[in-house]
Amino acid sequence: NAGVTQTPKFRVLKTGQSMTLLCAQDMNHEYMYWYRQDPGMGLRLIHYSVGEGTTAKGEVPDGYNVSRLKKQNFLLGLESAAPSQTSVYFCASSYPGSVFTDTQYFGPGTRLTVL
């Protein structure tokens, strides 16, 4: 049981390049999330999905796209990377039981630098 895994762990891009971050979970969770974490700030939600084939915008969605073609995978795409997207990206998943006990399980993160 690997939990939530993210690929790659590190990446350096030049401005204007594109890339896709992959998140996979083996816990059969319905909900998946992409966050970014910047120095001195808490995690901020980029996009999320409440099930296979569904996606929705979070708090900071501009410049990112996502897809959830399979239940276990959630992809985050940057079409034209900008220096402002330099950040650590975390994927998380959760099972929609009771919202009062709902917690999210996090991957180890991807450190992205855009030059």
Added chain:
Amino acid sequence: KQEVTQIPAALSVPEGENLVLNCSFTDSAIYNLQWFRQDPGKGLTSLLLIQSSQREQTSGRLNASLDKSSGRSTLYIAASQPGDSATYLCAVLGMEYGNKLVFGAGTILRVKS
């Protein structure tokens, strides 16, 4: 809009001390409040979850309290150890964005041996 604030931003204590980390939030309409631990270069690990109807939760040397009416939570760590050194994040689960976790910026804790 929900905002979560954590005080202090950083804390350095000698081994063995009891310590308190503080978290405050602006909107009391929450489902739960959670404390996470983050080690350098790693993801987040859930430590404690307090449901909105509960007042506190305990796990080993950790005790978290919740006062929803005043918008405050505290994480108490007893007899701190160097292995407790990490960043501690507070987050509240609200109703935005399909049940969104709103995070504080965290408290960086260093326990000196």
